[in-house]
Amino acid sequence: MTExxxxxxxxxxxxxxxxxxxxxxxxRALEDVSLRVRPGEVLGLIGDNGAGKSTLVxxxxxFHKPDGGKIFVHGEExxxxxxxxxxxxxxxxxxxxxxxxxxMSVYHNMFLNRELTRGVGxxxxxxxREMKKRSREYLDDIGVRVPSMSAEVARMSGxxxxxxxxxxxxxSDARILLLDEPLAAMGAREGALIIExxxxxxxxxxxxxxxxAHNYVHVLEMCxxxxxxxxxxxxxxxxxxxxxxxxxxxxxxxxxxLAPESASDN
Amino acid sequence: xxxAAAHAQPPLPQRAGFGRRVAAALVxxxxxxxxxxxxxxxxxxSLRTDAFFGTDNAQVIAEFSAPIAIIAAGEVMxxxxxxxxxxxGMVFAFSTWIFYFATTDWHLPILLAVVxxxxxxxxxGLVNGLITVLVGVPSFITxxxxxxxxNGLTLNISGAFPVEPPGGHTFFxxxxxxxxxxxxxxxxxxxxxxxxxxxxxxxxxxxxTGGNLLGxxxxxxxxxxxxxxxxxICSTLGALAGILESIxxxxxxxxxxxxxxxxxAVAAAVIGGTSLFGGSGTIVGAALGVLVLAVxxxxxxxxxxxxxxxDFVLGLAIIVSMALNVTVERIRQSxxxxxxx
Numbered sequence: 001m002t003e004x005x006x007x008x009x010x011x012x013x014x015x016x017x018x019x020x021x022x023x024x025x026x027x028r029a030l031e032d033v034s035l036r037v038r039p040g041e042v043l044g045l046i047g048d049n050g051a052g053k054s055t056l057v058x059x060x061x062x063f064h065k066p067d068g069g070k071i072f073v074h075g076e077e078x079x080x081x082x083x084x085x086x087x088x089x090x091x092x093x094x095x096x097x098x099x100x101x102x103x104m105s106v107y108h109n110m111f112l113n114r115e116l117t118r119g120v121g122x123x124x125x126x127x128x129r130e131m132k133k134r135s136r137e138y139l140d141d142i143g144v145r146v147p148s149m150s151a152e153v154a155r156m157s158g159x160x161x162x163x164x165x166x167x168x169x170x171x172s173d174a175r176i177l178l179l180d181e182p183l184a185a186m187g188a189r190e191g192a193l194i195i196e197x198x199x200x201x202x203x204x205x206x207x208x209x210x211x212x213a214h215n216y217v218h219v220l221e222m223c224x225x226x227x228x229x230x231x232x233x234x235x236x237x238x239x240x241x242x243x244x245x246x247x248x249x250x251x252x253x254x255x256x257x258l259a260p261e262s263a264s265d266n
Numbered sequence: 267x268x269x270a271a272a273h274a275q276p277p278l279p280q281r282a283g284f285g286r287r288v289a290a291a292l293v294x295x296x297x298x299x300x301x302x303x304x305x306x307x308x309x310x311x312s313l314r315t316d317a318f319f320g321t322d323n324a325q326v327i328a329e330f331s332a333p334i335a336i337i338a339a340g341e342v343m344x345x346x347x348x349x350x351x352x353x354x355g356m357v358f359a360f361s362t363w364i365f366y367f368a369t370t371d372w373h374l375p376i377l378l379a380v381v382x383x384x385x386x387x388x389x390x391g392l393v394n395g396l397i398t399v400l401v402g403v404p405s406f407i408t409x410x411x412x413x414x415x416x417n418g419l420t421l422n423i424s425g426a427f428p429v430e431p432p433g434g435h436t437f438f439x440x441x442x443x444x445x446x447x448x449x450x451x452x453x454x455x456x457x458x459x460x461x462x463x464x465x466x467x468x469x470x471x472x473x474x475t476g477g478n479l480l481g482x483x484x485x486x487x488x489x490x491x492x493x494x495x496x497x498x499i500c501s502t503l504g505a506l507a508g509i510l511e512s513i514x515x516x517x518x519x520x521x522x523x524x525x526x527x528x529x530x531a532v533a534a535a536v537i538g539g540t541s542l543f544g545g546s547g548t549i550v551g552a553a554l555g556v557l558v559l560a561v562x563x564x565x566x567x568x569x570x571x572x573x574x575x576x577d578f579v580l581g582l583a584i585i586v587s588m589a590l591n592v593t594v595e596r597i598r599q600s601x602x603x604x605x606x607x
Contacts, residue, residue: 063484083486099481101474103545108470113486115467125465 012075014039014176014208015060015091020069021232022055029055031232033069037176042202042209044223044240046216046248048256051229053212054096057180060210061093062086073176084113092174096181096212098165102154106146107135109153110168138171139163142197159190163197170201177201179211183218191218198222216245230255296539296594300554307558311565318568325445327560329514332452333358333507334559337531338538338552339459340500345535346463347489347496348476348544349405351394353412354504354531358523360420361387361505362431362512367423369432376433380441380509387505388498390416395494405497413525424520431513442513451510452553455503460549472496476544533580534559537587558583 013036022030030052037043045053058064060071062080070077073089080086086093100109108115111131117124132149139146144163146156153161162182169177182198183191199222201207213219219226220240226248228236236251312319337354344351365383368374374382394412398405433441442448463469474482475489483489504523512518531552538555540547559580566576 061484083484087486093484095481095484097481097484099478099484101477101481101545103477104470104473112474112482113471115470117467124467125461126467126470 011039013037013072014041014074015210016072016075017056017060018070018072020056020059020066020071022052022059022064022066028232030059030066033229033232033234035227035234035237037208037210039074039208040204040206041225042198042211042223044219044226045210045212045229046214046219046226046252047229052232053229054180056229057093057095057178057210057212060086060176060178061091061095063093087114087172087174090173090175091178092169092172092176093178094162094165094169094180094182096184098161100153100161100165103152105150106153106156106164107132107149109164110135110138110171112168114172134171135167138167142167142170142200144197157190158186159193162186162190162194166194166197166201170207175206175208177207177209179209181212181214183213183215195222216248220245220248228252228255297548297551297554300538300551300558304554304558304561307561307565311561311568315565315568318565323564323568326564327557328449329445330563331553331556331560332448333511334527334530334534335452335553335556336455336503336507336510337500337527338534338556339455339549340496340503341528341531342535342538342540342547342549342552343459343463343472343496344405344500345532345540345542346476346544346547347472347493348479349398349493349497350409350532350542351391351497351500351504352406352409352525352528353390353394353416354409354500355523355525355528356413356416356420357387357390357501357504358508358511358527359520360390360416360508362508362518362522363420363424363520365509365512366429366432366518376437379432383509384502384505387501387503387508391498391501392494394501395497398497399490399493413528417520417524420520424518426520428517428519430516431509431518433513438513442510444514448510448514451506455506456549456553463549468492468495473545477546530556530559533584536591537583539587539591541591542588 016036018034020030020033021028033052033056035043045056047053055064059066060080062083062085065080071080072078073091078089080089080091083093099112101112104112107128108131111134116127116130116134118127119125135149142163144160144167146160146164153164156164166177166179166182179198182194186194195218198209198211202209202222202224211219211222213222220243223240225237225239226243227234228248228251235255236248308319317323337358340354341351361383364386365379368379368382369376390412394405394409397403397408431442438447440447442451463472471482471487471489471492474485474487475492479489508523512522534555535547535552536542536555537558538548538551538553540552562579562583563576566573566579
């Protein structure tokens with residue numbers, strides 16, 4: 001996106017990344033990455049393993065700090081200090097590993113690190129009943145059935161775990177939701193349910209999303225726009241209705257022919 | 267549309283038989299199974315020897331158990347968040363000497379001396395925690411080093427001669443007087459630590475840290491602070507147990523506590539269902555584990571069985587408990603037991 005194009009839009013982007021870079025030792029995970037997500041938009045992020053997708057998500061979520069570049073949230077430049085800080089700005093993430101604790105109950109997982117408490121001053125105790133009740137409501141809201149809020153997450157199916165993780169994020173007043181491979185390690189039937197869930201969330205105009213996925217069919221189904229990340233750079237930016245699975249496949253194939261692993265990015 | 271997601275549910279639990287329900291209950295409530303074992307041991311020793319069942323022996327068991335239970339409560343917190351403290355038995359001795367010197371050499375009021383003793387324990391815990399978390403030395407090694415370091419330090423400052431603990435009659439009445447004052451303290455510690463573990467954010471974050479370290483930190487839990495905090499709690503409880511116990515036995519020695527006491531506490535925690543892999547455990551379970559050790563110890567003594575066999579059975583109990591833990595966990599992961607309510 002050029003500066004001029006961004007300036008003509010009226011509402012500021014939900015999230016705008018400008019020339020962000022990040023290295024881990026000698027590995028350049030991200031190199032001069034710029035992207036933006038309009039309010040209410042669902043952006044699909046595709047790219048090969050090791051292209052830097054997860055690194056980008058972890059920077060936007062405050063888990064990693066970028067080496068350089070700028071990040072704007074709703075038009076304001078921010079330095080994301082921590083996961084908690086990113087959350088306070090309305091950015092929430094469903095990590096690839098879901099960040100659920102298997103041995104803990106559904107409702108404790110739903111409220112992990114934003115537990116409801118009651119008490120006086122620093123002496124505070126968990127409001128388990130309230131957390132249980134709200135967890136039930138949150139899951140009902142998105143139409144996910146879980147047998148018991150007190151059951152351990154270890155006993156949930158992959159789809160249920162994904163749904164729990166998504167429900168946890170959507171009900172934390174998150175206005176920007178990052179989903180890191182929500183369809184990974186999931187059967188076709190459960191995957192379809194999660195796609196439906198993401199589509200439902202995408203229709204809500206107040207939630208912007210970045211979805212990382214591998215399957216182009218799924219990406220075009222779920223997302224308004226697609227960005228392709230390659231060797232730490234964004235090399236493609238297209239609206240979903242202006243492209244197709246065939247075109248994406250061809251572009252990716254061409255990208256790989258033009259820029260084999262050993263060659264430089266330019 | 268999203269209603270379709272309602273189909274994302276696990277296979278319904280089959281109608282559970284009685285045996286399976288009992289097994290499921292024992293899986294869910296590990297304390298129940300350890301309580302059964304405890305009662306069985308008491309019944310066995312009571313039938314085998316006339317001398318076992320009585321108030322005198324109840325007192326012996328209580329006195330033996332109290333300091334270990336206090337320390338075990340701290341070890342449970344650490345084990346749950348995925349760490350261990352091997353130095354707490356040395357803190358037990360070291361902090362007691364600090365308490366002693368605070369009154370005799372530095373002429374501080376006795377309550378302030380107690381606070382200083384406890385604080386010396388807290389500082390040891392803080393150092394253990396910071397080295398483990400910031401430098402990345404495994405806690406097994408950090409606290410092993412700390413154990414020898416403290417032992418050497420204690421032997422040096424004490425001159426290796428036992429002394430009488432300071433304090434007047436009123437002080438003793440609330441702090442360590444035999445037979446039961448330490449037991450009351452232990453019960454208090456068990457209640458407070460159980461509330462901390464099961465009813466507060468700190469406890470939940472401790473479980474989350476041990477249950478999924480990366481996931482907990484991705485959720486914004488300050489896993490380093492949780493770990494350091496629990497090192498401090500464990501060492502402070504070690505100091506408390508040391509001061510109380512020295513007053514009860516009316517002696518302060520450089521070699522009190524040590525590795526045996528620490529290993530009793532860890533063994534009790536493991537027998538009581540705390541996983542050495544982190545993520546699960548209970549204070550009450552550990553306290554029951556301490557009682558199992560105490561009953562075994564006393565029962566063997568009364569039966570005239572050599573103390574060597576106590577160690578033998580203790581070792582067996584640790585291995586069996588841990589094997590049971592691992593197996594139960596595997597069963598639970600596969601979802602065959604513990605049907606939801």
